[in-house]
Amino acid sequence: MAKKLGLKERYALMTRGLDWEPSYQPLDKLFPYDSYEGIVIKDWDAWADPFRLTMDAYWKYQAEKERKLYAILDAFQQNNGQLNLSDARYLSAVKLWLQGVTPLEYAAHRGFAHAGRAFRGAGARIACQMQSIDELRHAQTQLHAFSHYNKFFSGFHNFAHMRDRAWYLSIPKSFFEDAMTAGPFEFVTSISFAFEYVLTNLLFMPFVSGAAYNGDMATTTFGFSAQSDESRHMTLGLEVVKFMLEQHEDNVPIVQAWLDKWFWRGYRLLGLVGTMMDYMLPKKVMSWQEAWGIYWEENGVALFHDLARYGIRLPKHHEVAAKEKNRLTHEMWTVLYQYGNALGLHTWVPNDEELDWMSEKYGELFTSMYRPRLLHLRELEQRGERFFNNRLPMVCQVCQIPVFYTEPDDPHVQCVRIVEAAGTKHHCCSDGCADIFNREPMKYVQALIPPQQIYRGEAGGARDIFEYGAWLHLERDVDTGEYRGSPDQRHWQAWQQQHKATPADAA
Protein backbone atom coordinates (compact mmCIF):
# COMPACT_ATOMS: atom_id res chain seq x y z
CA MET A 1 0.00 0.00 0.00
CA ALA A 2 1.39 3.35 -1.00
CA LYS A 3 0.58 5.42 2.05
CA LYS A 4 -0.66 4.58 5.50
CA LEU A 5 -4.36 5.33 5.90
CA GLY A 6 -5.63 7.80 8.48
CA LEU A 7 -7.85 6.49 11.26
CA LYS A 8 -11.03 7.91 9.75
CA GLU A 9 -10.35 6.60 6.24
CA ARG A 10 -9.34 3.25 7.56
CA TYR A 11 -12.50 3.04 9.63
CA ALA A 12 -14.68 3.96 6.64
CA LEU A 13 -12.98 1.42 4.41
CA MET A 14 -13.05 -1.38 6.94
CA THR A 15 -16.69 -0.93 7.89
CA ARG A 16 -19.10 0.69 5.43
CA GLY A 17 -16.58 0.25 2.62
CA LEU A 18 -17.19 -3.50 2.88
CA ASP A 19 -20.83 -3.08 1.91
CA TRP A 20 -21.99 -3.28 -1.72
CA GLU A 21 -25.01 -2.53 -3.88
CA PRO A 22 -26.78 -5.74 -4.89
CA SER A 23 -27.36 -6.13 -8.63
CA TYR A 24 -29.28 -9.44 -8.91
CA GLN A 25 -31.93 -8.77 -6.27
CA PRO A 26 -33.83 -5.70 -5.09
CA LEU A 27 -32.92 -4.45 -1.61
CA ASP A 28 -36.42 -5.15 -0.28
CA LYS A 29 -36.05 -8.82 -1.11
CA LEU A 30 -32.59 -8.93 0.43
CA PHE A 31 -33.74 -7.28 3.65
CA PRO A 32 -37.39 -8.27 4.12
CA TYR A 33 -37.43 -7.76 7.90
CA ASP A 34 -36.45 -4.13 8.31
CA SER A 35 -39.63 -2.57 6.94
CA TYR A 36 -42.65 -4.60 8.09
CA GLU A 37 -42.67 -3.09 11.58
CA GLY A 38 -43.64 0.23 10.01
CA ILE A 39 -40.41 2.08 10.84
CA VAL A 40 -39.61 4.52 8.03
CA ILE A 41 -35.92 5.13 7.26
CA LYS A 42 -35.26 7.83 4.68
CA ASP A 43 -31.49 7.81 4.88
CA TRP A 44 -29.51 4.90 6.26
CA ASP A 45 -26.28 6.88 5.80
CA ALA A 46 -27.41 9.22 8.56
CA TRP A 47 -26.72 6.39 11.03
CA ALA A 48 -23.90 7.64 13.26
CA ASP A 49 -21.72 4.64 14.05
CA PRO A 50 -21.64 4.43 17.80
CA PHE A 51 -18.63 2.12 18.06
CA ARG A 52 -15.98 3.52 15.70
CA LEU A 53 -14.26 0.20 15.90
CA THR A 54 -12.90 -1.97 13.11
CA MET A 55 -12.92 -5.73 13.35
CA ASP A 56 -9.14 -6.12 13.68
CA ALA A 57 -8.99 -3.57 16.50
CA TYR A 58 -11.95 -5.32 18.12
CA TRP A 59 -10.15 -8.69 18.17
CA LYS A 60 -7.08 -7.08 19.67
CA TYR A 61 -8.93 -5.41 22.56
CA GLN A 62 -11.01 -8.45 23.34
CA ALA A 63 -8.02 -10.82 23.29
CA GLU A 64 -6.18 -8.56 25.72
CA LYS A 65 -9.15 -8.53 28.13
CA GLU A 66 -9.51 -12.27 27.81
CA ARG A 67 -5.86 -12.89 28.82
CA LYS A 68 -6.26 -10.80 31.96
CA LEU A 69 -9.59 -12.35 32.87
CA TYR A 70 -8.42 -15.93 32.57
CA ALA A 71 -5.24 -15.22 34.55
CA ILE A 72 -7.39 -14.02 37.45
CA LEU A 73 -9.85 -16.91 37.12
CA ASP A 74 -6.90 -19.34 37.27
CA ALA A 75 -5.56 -17.69 40.41
CA PHE A 76 -9.05 -17.70 41.96
CA GLN A 77 -9.39 -21.42 41.37
CA GLN A 78 -5.90 -22.35 42.52
CA ASN A 79 -6.29 -20.38 45.72
CA ASN A 80 -9.67 -21.88 46.56
CA GLY A 81 -11.27 -18.48 46.20
CA GLN A 82 -14.67 -19.94 47.06
CA LEU A 83 -13.62 -20.03 50.71
CA ASN A 84 -13.37 -16.25 50.83
CA LEU A 85 -17.05 -15.65 50.12
CA SER A 86 -19.06 -13.78 52.74
CA ASP A 87 -21.32 -16.80 53.23
CA ALA A 88 -22.53 -19.76 51.15
CA ARG A 89 -26.00 -18.17 51.03
CA TYR A 90 -24.45 -15.74 48.58
CA LEU A 91 -24.33 -18.58 46.06
CA SER A 92 -28.09 -18.37 45.56
CA ALA A 93 -27.34 -15.10 43.75
CA VAL A 94 -24.73 -16.79 41.58
CA LYS A 95 -27.06 -19.68 40.81
CA LEU A 96 -29.75 -17.23 39.77
CA TRP A 97 -27.25 -15.54 37.47
CA LEU A 98 -26.02 -18.80 35.93
CA GLN A 99 -29.50 -20.25 35.50
CA GLY A 100 -31.30 -17.07 34.54
CA VAL A 101 -28.90 -14.48 33.16
CA THR A 102 -26.10 -16.37 31.41
CA PRO A 103 -28.64 -17.93 29.02
CA LEU A 104 -29.78 -14.36 28.26
CA GLU A 105 -26.25 -13.49 27.19
CA TYR A 106 -26.38 -16.39 24.78
CA ALA A 107 -29.86 -15.38 23.63
CA ALA A 108 -28.52 -11.86 23.05
CA HIS A 109 -25.77 -13.35 20.90
CA ARG A 110 -28.40 -15.04 18.74
CA GLY A 111 -30.71 -12.04 18.70
CA PHE A 112 -28.03 -9.61 17.56
CA ALA A 113 -26.77 -12.04 14.93
CA HIS A 114 -30.31 -12.06 13.53
CA ALA A 115 -30.79 -8.30 13.79
CA GLY A 116 -27.36 -7.81 12.20
CA ARG A 117 -28.53 -9.74 9.16
CA ALA A 118 -31.82 -7.89 8.97
CA PHE A 119 -30.78 -4.22 8.63
CA ARG A 120 -29.98 -2.83 5.22
CA GLY A 121 -27.73 -0.12 6.68
CA ALA A 122 -24.13 -1.31 6.96
CA GLY A 123 -23.45 0.79 10.08
CA ALA A 124 -26.28 -0.87 12.01
CA ARG A 125 -25.27 -4.30 10.76
CA ILE A 126 -21.71 -3.95 12.00
CA ALA A 127 -22.80 -2.64 15.39
CA CYS A 128 -25.09 -5.66 15.81
CA GLN A 129 -22.40 -8.06 14.62
CA MET A 130 -19.90 -6.87 17.21
CA GLN A 131 -22.45 -6.97 19.96
CA SER A 132 -23.41 -10.48 18.91
CA ILE A 133 -19.81 -11.59 19.42
CA ASP A 134 -19.55 -9.71 22.72
CA GLU A 135 -22.60 -11.49 24.05
CA LEU A 136 -21.27 -14.90 23.11
CA ARG A 137 -18.08 -14.01 24.98
CA HIS A 138 -20.12 -12.94 28.02
CA ALA A 139 -21.91 -16.27 28.08
CA GLN A 140 -18.63 -18.17 27.82
CA THR A 141 -16.69 -16.18 30.41
CA GLN A 142 -19.55 -16.47 32.88
CA LEU A 143 -19.72 -20.22 32.41
CA HIS A 144 -15.99 -20.49 32.97
CA ALA A 145 -16.10 -18.27 36.05
CA PHE A 146 -19.03 -20.17 37.61
CA SER A 147 -17.79 -23.64 36.69
CA HIS A 148 -15.47 -23.49 39.69
CA TYR A 149 -18.44 -23.31 42.06
CA ASN A 150 -19.91 -26.41 40.47
CA LYS A 151 -17.10 -28.44 42.04
CA PHE A 152 -18.18 -27.48 45.54
CA PHE A 153 -21.82 -26.48 45.63
CA SER A 154 -25.19 -27.76 44.44
CA GLY A 155 -27.47 -26.17 41.85
CA PHE A 156 -24.79 -25.44 39.26
CA HIS A 157 -24.97 -28.76 37.45
CA ASN A 158 -27.60 -28.47 34.73
CA PHE A 159 -28.48 -24.89 33.93
CA ALA A 160 -29.13 -25.45 30.20
CA HIS A 161 -31.60 -28.26 30.89
CA MET A 162 -33.35 -26.18 33.56
CA ARG A 163 -33.47 -23.07 31.44
CA ASP A 164 -36.01 -24.59 29.06
CA ARG A 165 -38.15 -26.14 31.78
CA ALA A 166 -38.10 -24.28 35.09
CA TRP A 167 -41.00 -21.98 36.01
CA TYR A 168 -38.81 -19.20 37.41
CA LEU A 169 -36.41 -19.35 34.45
CA SER A 170 -39.27 -18.97 31.99
CA ILE A 171 -39.40 -15.38 33.29
CA PRO A 172 -36.07 -14.28 31.73
CA LYS A 173 -36.37 -16.77 28.88
CA SER A 174 -39.78 -15.50 27.75
CA PHE A 175 -38.58 -11.91 28.10
CA PHE A 176 -35.83 -12.46 25.59
CA GLU A 177 -37.84 -14.69 23.29
CA ASP A 178 -40.52 -12.02 23.12
CA ALA A 179 -37.82 -9.62 21.90
CA MET A 180 -36.20 -12.09 19.50
CA THR A 181 -39.49 -12.94 17.82
CA ALA A 182 -40.23 -9.28 17.17
CA GLY A 183 -38.81 -7.41 14.18
CA PRO A 184 -35.22 -6.13 14.28
CA PHE A 185 -36.13 -2.56 15.23
CA GLU A 186 -38.23 -3.68 18.16
CA PHE A 187 -35.49 -6.12 19.15
CA VAL A 188 -32.81 -3.43 19.42
CA THR A 189 -35.26 -1.06 21.11
CA SER A 190 -36.11 -3.68 23.71
CA ILE A 191 -32.66 -5.08 24.39
CA SER A 192 -30.24 -2.28 23.49
CA PHE A 193 -32.28 0.68 24.64
CA ALA A 194 -34.85 -0.32 27.26
CA PHE A 195 -32.79 -3.08 28.82
CA GLU A 196 -29.15 -2.14 28.27
CA TYR A 197 -29.41 1.62 28.25
CA VAL A 198 -32.23 2.45 30.61
CA LEU A 199 -32.26 -0.47 33.03
CA THR A 200 -28.77 -2.01 32.82
CA ASN A 201 -27.51 -0.32 35.97
CA LEU A 202 -30.21 -2.14 37.85
CA LEU A 203 -28.95 -5.49 36.58
CA PHE A 204 -25.22 -5.09 36.34
CA MET A 205 -24.52 -2.85 39.30
CA PRO A 206 -26.24 -5.06 41.89
CA PHE A 207 -24.68 -8.26 40.62
CA VAL A 208 -21.15 -7.00 40.10
CA SER A 209 -20.95 -4.75 43.17
CA GLY A 210 -22.75 -7.48 45.09
CA ALA A 211 -20.08 -9.93 43.99
CA ALA A 212 -17.31 -7.56 45.06
CA TYR A 213 -18.95 -6.92 48.46
CA ASN A 214 -19.32 -10.64 49.04
CA GLY A 215 -15.80 -11.72 48.14
CA ASP A 216 -16.62 -13.27 44.76
CA MET A 217 -13.53 -12.31 42.77
CA ALA A 218 -14.45 -14.52 39.80
CA THR A 219 -17.73 -12.75 39.15
CA THR A 220 -16.29 -9.32 39.88
CA THR A 221 -13.56 -9.86 37.31
CA PHE A 222 -15.82 -10.91 34.47
CA GLY A 223 -18.06 -8.00 35.39
CA PHE A 224 -15.21 -5.59 34.78
CA SER A 225 -14.19 -7.46 31.66
CA ALA A 226 -17.70 -7.02 30.26
CA GLN A 227 -18.02 -3.38 31.29
CA SER A 228 -16.36 -1.80 28.23
CA ASP A 229 -18.61 -3.95 26.04
CA GLU A 230 -21.64 -2.77 27.96
CA SER A 231 -20.81 0.86 27.38
CA ARG A 232 -20.71 0.15 23.64
CA HIS A 233 -24.05 -1.65 23.91
CA MET A 234 -25.61 1.28 25.70
CA THR A 235 -24.37 3.65 23.02
CA LEU A 236 -25.95 1.47 20.36
CA GLY A 237 -29.24 1.53 22.28
CA LEU A 238 -29.38 5.29 22.44
CA GLU A 239 -28.23 5.66 18.83
CA VAL A 240 -30.86 3.37 17.41
CA VAL A 241 -33.71 5.08 19.24
CA LYS A 242 -32.58 8.57 18.24
CA PHE A 243 -32.06 7.38 14.65
CA MET A 244 -35.63 6.08 14.40
CA LEU A 245 -37.08 9.21 16.01
CA GLU A 246 -35.10 11.53 13.73
CA GLN A 247 -35.81 9.66 10.51
CA HIS A 248 -39.58 10.12 10.38
CA GLU A 249 -42.31 11.42 12.65
CA ASP A 250 -44.45 8.36 11.92
CA ASN A 251 -41.88 6.36 13.85
CA VAL A 252 -42.63 8.19 17.10
CA PRO A 253 -45.86 6.39 18.13
CA ILE A 254 -44.36 3.01 17.19
CA VAL A 255 -41.27 3.64 19.28
CA GLN A 256 -43.39 4.96 22.17
CA ALA A 257 -45.47 1.77 22.20
CA TRP A 258 -42.28 -0.30 22.30
CA LEU A 259 -40.88 1.81 25.14
CA ASP A 260 -44.12 1.36 27.10
CA LYS A 261 -43.97 -2.38 26.58
CA TRP A 262 -40.28 -2.91 27.24
CA PHE A 263 -40.10 -0.62 30.23
CA TRP A 264 -42.79 -2.72 31.84
CA ARG A 265 -41.34 -6.07 30.82
CA GLY A 266 -37.86 -4.96 31.95
CA TYR A 267 -39.20 -3.71 35.26
CA ARG A 268 -41.03 -6.97 35.91
CA LEU A 269 -37.89 -8.99 35.12
CA LEU A 270 -35.78 -6.81 37.40
CA GLY A 271 -37.93 -7.79 40.37
CA LEU A 272 -35.82 -10.94 40.49
CA VAL A 273 -32.66 -8.85 40.66
CA GLY A 274 -34.11 -6.61 43.36
CA THR A 275 -34.97 -9.68 45.39
CA MET A 276 -31.43 -10.92 44.92
CA MET A 277 -30.10 -7.57 46.23
CA ASP A 278 -32.30 -7.40 49.29
CA TYR A 279 -32.35 -11.05 50.25
CA MET A 280 -29.60 -13.16 48.66
CA LEU A 281 -26.60 -10.93 49.32
CA PRO A 282 -25.34 -11.55 52.86
CA LYS A 283 -23.49 -8.23 52.59
CA LYS A 284 -25.88 -5.69 51.11
CA VAL A 285 -24.89 -3.09 48.53
CA MET A 286 -28.03 -0.96 48.58
CA SER A 287 -31.73 -1.70 48.73
CA TRP A 288 -33.90 -2.23 45.67
CA GLN A 289 -35.88 0.84 46.65
CA GLU A 290 -32.71 2.97 46.69
CA ALA A 291 -31.45 1.51 43.41
CA TRP A 292 -34.81 2.16 41.73
CA GLY A 293 -34.72 5.73 43.02
CA ILE A 294 -31.25 6.46 41.66
CA TYR A 295 -31.17 4.48 38.43
CA TRP A 296 -34.75 4.87 37.29
CA GLU A 297 -36.42 7.78 39.07
CA GLU A 298 -33.39 10.05 38.66
CA ASN A 299 -31.31 8.82 35.70
CA GLY A 300 -33.98 7.02 33.69
CA VAL A 301 -36.55 9.76 34.02
CA ALA A 302 -33.97 12.40 33.03
CA LEU A 303 -33.26 10.44 29.88
CA PHE A 304 -36.94 10.34 28.97
CA HIS A 305 -37.12 14.08 29.50
CA ASP A 306 -34.28 14.43 26.96
CA LEU A 307 -36.36 12.45 24.50
CA ALA A 308 -39.39 14.71 25.04
CA ARG A 309 -38.20 16.93 22.17
CA TYR A 310 -38.99 14.03 19.82
CA GLY A 311 -42.47 13.66 21.30
CA ILE A 312 -41.62 10.78 23.63
CA ARG A 313 -43.24 10.70 27.09
CA LEU A 314 -42.51 8.62 30.18
CA PRO A 315 -43.44 4.95 29.75
CA LYS A 316 -46.94 3.91 30.81
CA HIS A 317 -47.35 2.53 34.33
CA HIS A 318 -44.08 3.95 35.65
CA GLU A 319 -46.13 5.26 38.58
CA VAL A 320 -47.10 1.68 39.46
CA ALA A 321 -43.42 0.78 39.76
CA ALA A 322 -43.03 3.68 42.17
CA LYS A 323 -45.93 2.42 44.30
CA GLU A 324 -44.49 -1.09 44.38
CA LYS A 325 -40.91 -0.22 45.21
CA ASN A 326 -41.23 -0.65 48.95
CA ARG A 327 -42.93 -4.07 48.78
CA LEU A 328 -41.85 -5.75 45.55
CA THR A 329 -38.84 -7.65 46.88
CA HIS A 330 -40.54 -8.67 50.12
CA GLU A 331 -43.47 -10.12 48.22
CA MET A 332 -41.25 -11.83 45.68
CA TRP A 333 -38.92 -13.42 48.22
CA THR A 334 -41.82 -15.18 49.90
CA VAL A 335 -42.84 -16.52 46.49
CA LEU A 336 -39.39 -18.03 45.93
CA TYR A 337 -39.46 -19.24 49.54
CA GLN A 338 -42.82 -21.01 49.35
CA TYR A 339 -42.32 -22.63 45.94
CA GLY A 340 -38.83 -23.68 47.03
CA ASN A 341 -39.49 -27.34 46.25
CA ALA A 342 -39.12 -26.56 42.55
CA LEU A 343 -36.36 -23.97 42.85
CA GLY A 344 -32.71 -24.64 41.98
CA LEU A 345 -31.39 -22.34 44.68
CA HIS A 346 -31.86 -22.06 48.41
CA THR A 347 -34.13 -19.70 50.32
CA TRP A 348 -34.28 -18.80 54.02
CA VAL A 349 -35.69 -16.35 56.51
CA PRO A 350 -33.21 -13.48 56.97
CA ASN A 351 -31.44 -13.21 60.32
CA ASP A 352 -32.23 -10.43 62.83
CA GLU A 353 -29.43 -8.20 61.64
CA GLU A 354 -30.77 -8.43 58.09
CA LEU A 355 -34.33 -7.76 59.25
CA ASP A 356 -33.05 -4.64 61.01
CA TRP A 357 -31.37 -3.51 57.81
CA MET A 358 -34.67 -3.96 55.96
CA SER A 359 -36.58 -2.07 58.65
CA GLU A 360 -34.07 0.75 58.32
CA LYS A 361 -34.21 0.79 54.50
CA TYR A 362 -37.93 0.21 54.05
CA GLY A 363 -39.37 1.79 57.17
CA GLU A 364 -42.86 1.41 58.54
CA LEU A 365 -44.46 -0.79 55.88
CA PHE A 366 -41.75 -3.42 56.22
CA THR A 367 -41.70 -3.30 59.99
CA SER A 368 -45.45 -3.56 60.44
CA MET A 369 -46.31 -5.87 57.56
CA TYR A 370 -43.47 -7.93 56.10
CA ARG A 371 -41.29 -8.40 59.16
CA PRO A 372 -44.06 -10.18 61.13
CA ARG A 373 -44.64 -12.44 58.12
CA LEU A 374 -40.98 -13.41 57.98
CA LEU A 375 -40.97 -14.01 61.74
CA HIS A 376 -44.01 -16.23 61.39
CA LEU A 377 -42.16 -18.27 58.75
CA ARG A 378 -39.16 -18.50 61.06
CA GLU A 379 -41.35 -19.75 63.88
CA LEU A 380 -42.85 -22.44 61.66
CA GLU A 381 -39.37 -23.52 60.60
CA GLN A 382 -38.16 -23.69 64.19
CA ARG A 383 -41.14 -25.92 65.00
CA GLY A 384 -39.99 -28.25 62.23
CA GLU A 385 -42.81 -27.14 59.91
CA ARG A 386 -40.87 -25.13 57.33
CA PHE A 387 -43.54 -23.65 55.06
CA PHE A 388 -43.78 -24.77 51.45
CA ASN A 389 -46.67 -24.14 49.11
CA ASN A 390 -46.83 -27.17 46.85
CA ARG A 391 -49.92 -26.14 44.88
CA LEU A 392 -49.08 -24.70 41.47
CA PRO A 393 -49.76 -20.97 41.14
CA MET A 394 -51.59 -18.77 38.66
CA VAL A 395 -48.95 -17.27 36.35
CA CYS A 396 -49.01 -14.08 34.29
CA GLN A 397 -49.52 -14.78 30.59
CA VAL A 398 -47.06 -12.03 29.64
CA CYS A 399 -44.22 -11.72 32.16
CA GLN A 400 -44.66 -15.36 33.27
CA ILE A 401 -44.22 -14.39 36.92
CA PRO A 402 -46.57 -16.11 39.38
CA VAL A 403 -49.40 -13.67 40.07
CA PHE A 404 -48.31 -12.47 43.51
CA TYR A 405 -48.25 -8.68 43.15
CA THR A 406 -50.73 -6.75 45.23
CA GLU A 407 -52.94 -3.95 43.97
CA PRO A 408 -50.92 -0.76 43.40
CA ASP A 409 -53.08 1.06 45.95
CA ASP A 410 -53.67 -1.78 48.41
CA PRO A 411 -50.95 -4.18 49.57
CA HIS A 412 -53.59 -6.45 51.14
CA VAL A 413 -55.25 -7.50 47.90
CA GLN A 414 -53.80 -9.52 45.08
CA CYS A 415 -53.78 -7.90 41.68
CA VAL A 416 -55.28 -10.13 38.97
CA ARG A 417 -56.31 -9.00 35.50
CA ILE A 418 -58.32 -11.23 33.17
CA VAL A 419 -57.90 -10.92 29.41
CA GLU A 420 -59.47 -12.94 26.62
CA ALA A 421 -58.33 -13.99 23.15
CA ALA A 422 -58.63 -16.96 20.79
CA GLY A 423 -61.75 -18.02 22.70
CA THR A 424 -59.81 -18.57 25.94
CA LYS A 425 -59.37 -16.54 29.12
CA HIS A 426 -55.87 -15.69 30.30
CA HIS A 427 -54.52 -14.03 33.45
CA CYS A 428 -52.18 -11.10 33.88
CA CYS A 429 -50.37 -9.77 36.94
CA SER A 430 -50.97 -6.09 36.23
CA ASP A 431 -52.46 -3.48 33.95
CA GLY A 432 -48.99 -3.21 32.39
CA CYS A 433 -48.95 -6.86 31.35
CA ALA A 434 -52.64 -6.78 30.34
CA ASP A 435 -51.89 -3.83 28.02
CA ILE A 436 -49.05 -5.77 26.42
CA PHE A 437 -51.32 -8.78 25.96
CA ASN A 438 -54.13 -6.75 24.45
CA ARG A 439 -51.81 -5.07 21.98
CA GLU A 440 -50.66 -8.39 20.49
CA PRO A 441 -52.99 -11.09 21.82
CA MET A 442 -52.13 -13.61 19.10
CA LYS A 443 -48.51 -13.52 20.22
CA TYR A 444 -49.16 -14.18 23.88
CA VAL A 445 -51.86 -16.86 23.56
CA GLN A 446 -49.03 -19.11 22.35
CA ALA A 447 -47.05 -18.72 25.58
CA LEU A 448 -46.14 -21.89 27.43
CA ILE A 449 -47.04 -21.28 31.07
CA PRO A 450 -45.28 -23.82 33.32
CA PRO A 451 -48.15 -24.81 35.69
CA GLN A 452 -50.44 -25.21 32.69
CA GLN A 453 -47.82 -27.31 30.92
CA ILE A 454 -47.65 -29.55 33.97
CA TYR A 455 -51.45 -29.92 34.08
CA ARG A 456 -51.56 -30.65 30.36
CA GLY A 457 -49.01 -33.43 30.88
CA GLU A 458 -46.29 -31.63 28.96
CA ALA A 459 -43.70 -31.61 31.74
CA GLY A 460 -42.34 -35.13 31.49
CA GLY A 461 -45.59 -36.47 32.93
CA ALA A 462 -44.94 -34.77 36.31
CA ARG A 463 -48.10 -34.85 38.44
CA ASP A 464 -46.97 -32.64 41.30
CA ILE A 465 -44.28 -30.18 42.30
CA PHE A 466 -41.86 -32.90 43.42
CA GLU A 467 -42.04 -34.86 40.18
CA TYR A 468 -41.70 -31.57 38.39
CA GLY A 469 -38.55 -30.76 40.41
CA ALA A 470 -37.11 -34.13 39.42
CA TRP A 471 -37.90 -33.39 35.79
CA LEU A 472 -35.86 -30.20 36.16
CA HIS A 473 -32.98 -32.45 37.36
CA LEU A 474 -33.21 -30.94 40.83
CA GLU A 475 -32.42 -33.18 43.74
CA ARG A 476 -34.92 -32.53 46.52
CA ASP A 477 -33.47 -30.83 49.62
CA VAL A 478 -30.03 -30.78 48.00
CA ASP A 479 -30.55 -28.36 45.14
CA THR A 480 -33.95 -27.17 46.36
CA GLY A 481 -35.64 -25.89 49.48
CA GLU A 482 -34.34 -24.44 52.72
CA TYR A 483 -30.76 -23.25 53.10
CA ARG A 484 -30.52 -24.13 56.79
CA GLY A 485 -29.56 -27.77 56.97
CA SER A 486 -28.74 -28.02 53.27
CA PRO A 487 -25.56 -29.79 52.09
CA ASP A 488 -24.29 -26.39 50.91
CA GLN A 489 -24.54 -25.04 54.43
CA ARG A 490 -23.03 -28.14 56.06
CA HIS A 491 -20.07 -28.18 53.67
CA TRP A 492 -19.54 -24.48 54.04
CA GLN A 493 -19.39 -24.69 57.81
CA ALA A 494 -16.98 -27.65 57.71
CA TRP A 495 -14.68 -25.91 55.23
CA GLN A 496 -14.68 -22.71 57.23
CA GLN A 497 -13.63 -24.67 60.33
CA GLN A 498 -10.81 -26.35 58.42
CA HIS A 499 -9.78 -23.16 56.71
CA LYS A 500 -9.48 -21.33 60.03
CA ALA A 501 -7.57 -24.22 61.54
CA THR A 502 -4.90 -24.24 58.84
CA PRO A 503 -1.81 -22.31 60.08
CA ALA A 504 -0.68 -21.42 56.54
CA ASP A 505 -3.74 -19.22 56.15
CA ALA A 506 -2.95 -17.26 59.24
CA ALA A 507 0.20 -15.91 57.63
Added chain:
Amino acid sequence: MSVKHLGPAYEYPSANREEAYGGDINFYIRWERHLMFACPAAYRAPVAMPLSEFLEHMLKPDYAAHPDAARLDFSRCVWKLDRAPWQPDFARSIADNGIGHMSYIEFASPGLDGLHGHGY
Protein backbone atom coordinates in the same frame (compact mmCIF):
# COMPACT_ATOMS: atom_id res chain seq x y z
CA MET B 1 -54.69 -4.52 17.90
CA SER B 2 -52.99 -7.24 15.96
CA VAL B 3 -49.45 -8.42 15.52
CA LYS B 4 -47.53 -6.89 12.63
CA HIS B 5 -46.21 -9.74 10.55
CA LEU B 6 -44.85 -10.95 7.25
CA GLY B 7 -46.84 -13.54 5.35
CA PRO B 8 -50.59 -13.97 4.93
CA ALA B 9 -51.97 -14.40 8.47
CA TYR B 10 -51.01 -14.42 12.11
CA GLU B 11 -53.65 -16.43 13.95
CA TYR B 12 -52.98 -19.02 16.64
CA PRO B 13 -55.03 -21.07 19.05
CA SER B 14 -54.34 -20.65 22.76
CA ALA B 15 -51.69 -23.08 24.02
CA ASN B 16 -53.96 -23.57 27.02
CA ARG B 17 -57.22 -24.23 25.18
CA GLU B 18 -59.76 -26.47 26.84
CA GLU B 19 -59.34 -29.29 24.33
CA ALA B 20 -55.83 -29.91 25.69
CA TYR B 21 -57.35 -31.12 28.99
CA GLY B 22 -59.09 -34.28 27.85
CA GLY B 23 -62.48 -33.43 29.41
CA ASP B 24 -61.02 -31.79 32.54
CA ILE B 25 -60.65 -28.06 33.00
CA ASN B 26 -58.01 -25.73 34.39
CA PHE B 27 -59.26 -23.12 36.87
CA TYR B 28 -58.01 -20.86 39.64
CA ILE B 29 -58.95 -20.01 43.21
CA ARG B 30 -57.94 -17.37 45.71
CA TRP B 31 -58.73 -17.23 49.40
CA GLU B 32 -58.98 -13.54 50.19
CA ARG B 33 -56.87 -12.06 53.00
CA HIS B 34 -54.62 -15.11 53.21
CA LEU B 35 -51.49 -13.83 51.50
CA MET B 36 -49.32 -16.44 53.18
CA PHE B 37 -50.33 -18.24 49.98
CA ALA B 38 -48.85 -15.66 47.68
CA CYS B 39 -50.71 -16.50 44.47
CA PRO B 40 -54.12 -17.70 43.36
CA ALA B 41 -53.88 -21.49 43.11
CA ALA B 42 -54.17 -23.44 39.85
CA TYR B 43 -56.16 -26.67 39.57
CA ARG B 44 -57.01 -29.31 37.03
CA ALA B 45 -60.15 -31.27 37.82
CA PRO B 46 -62.88 -33.25 36.05
CA VAL B 47 -65.99 -31.16 35.39
CA ALA B 48 -68.26 -33.86 36.80
CA MET B 49 -66.61 -33.76 40.24
CA PRO B 50 -69.01 -32.49 42.93
CA LEU B 51 -67.91 -29.07 44.13
CA SER B 52 -67.92 -30.22 47.76
CA GLU B 53 -65.53 -33.03 46.94
CA PHE B 54 -63.20 -30.65 45.16
CA LEU B 55 -63.25 -28.14 48.05
CA GLU B 56 -62.82 -30.66 50.85
CA HIS B 57 -60.35 -33.04 49.22
CA MET B 58 -58.35 -30.96 46.78
CA LEU B 59 -58.47 -27.37 47.98
CA LYS B 60 -58.61 -27.60 51.77
CA PRO B 61 -55.46 -29.71 52.25
CA ASP B 62 -53.49 -27.10 50.33
CA TYR B 63 -54.13 -24.56 53.10
CA ALA B 64 -53.35 -26.86 56.02
CA ALA B 65 -50.31 -24.76 57.03
CA HIS B 66 -52.56 -21.79 57.82
CA PRO B 67 -54.04 -21.56 61.34
CA ASP B 68 -57.38 -20.41 59.84
CA ALA B 69 -57.71 -23.53 57.68
CA ALA B 70 -59.05 -25.77 60.46
CA ARG B 71 -62.01 -23.41 61.05
CA LEU B 72 -62.79 -22.85 57.39
CA ASP B 73 -66.49 -23.46 56.70
CA PHE B 74 -67.27 -23.11 53.00
CA SER B 75 -71.01 -22.64 53.57
CA ARG B 76 -70.28 -19.39 55.44
CA CYS B 77 -67.95 -17.96 52.81
CA VAL B 78 -68.72 -15.17 50.38
CA TRP B 79 -68.05 -16.21 46.80
CA LYS B 80 -67.25 -14.71 43.43
CA LEU B 81 -66.97 -16.51 40.11
CA ASP B 82 -65.18 -14.69 37.31
CA ARG B 83 -65.46 -11.48 39.29
CA ALA B 84 -69.28 -11.63 39.77
CA PRO B 85 -71.10 -12.47 43.05
CA TRP B 86 -71.89 -16.18 43.07
CA GLN B 87 -73.79 -18.64 45.26
CA PRO B 88 -72.32 -22.09 44.71
CA ASP B 89 -74.34 -25.27 45.23
CA PHE B 90 -71.78 -27.55 46.85
CA ALA B 91 -73.68 -30.76 46.16
CA ARG B 92 -73.66 -30.16 42.42
CA SER B 93 -70.77 -30.64 40.01
CA ILE B 94 -68.08 -28.18 39.01
CA ALA B 95 -69.71 -27.80 35.58
CA ASP B 96 -73.23 -27.43 36.97
CA ASN B 97 -71.99 -24.60 39.15
CA GLY B 98 -70.93 -22.71 36.05
CA ILE B 99 -67.19 -23.07 36.61
CA GLY B 100 -65.51 -23.15 33.23
CA HIS B 101 -62.06 -23.57 31.78
CA MET B 102 -59.80 -20.75 33.08
CA SER B 103 -62.45 -19.56 35.52
CA TYR B 104 -61.28 -17.52 38.48
CA ILE B 105 -62.95 -18.07 41.86
CA GLU B 106 -62.47 -15.78 44.86
CA PHE B 107 -63.83 -16.44 48.31
CA ALA B 108 -63.74 -14.53 51.57
CA SER B 109 -64.24 -16.10 54.98
CA PRO B 110 -65.77 -13.47 57.31
CA GLY B 111 -64.21 -13.75 60.75
CA LEU B 112 -61.15 -15.53 59.37
CA ASP B 113 -59.06 -12.63 58.19
CA GLY B 114 -55.54 -13.99 58.12
CA LEU B 115 -52.65 -13.36 60.47
CA HIS B 116 -51.40 -10.16 62.08
CA GLY B 117 -54.52 -8.22 61.12
CA HIS B 118 -53.23 -7.59 57.64
CA GLY B 119 -54.56 -10.51 55.72
CA TYR B 120 -51.52 -12.79 55.75
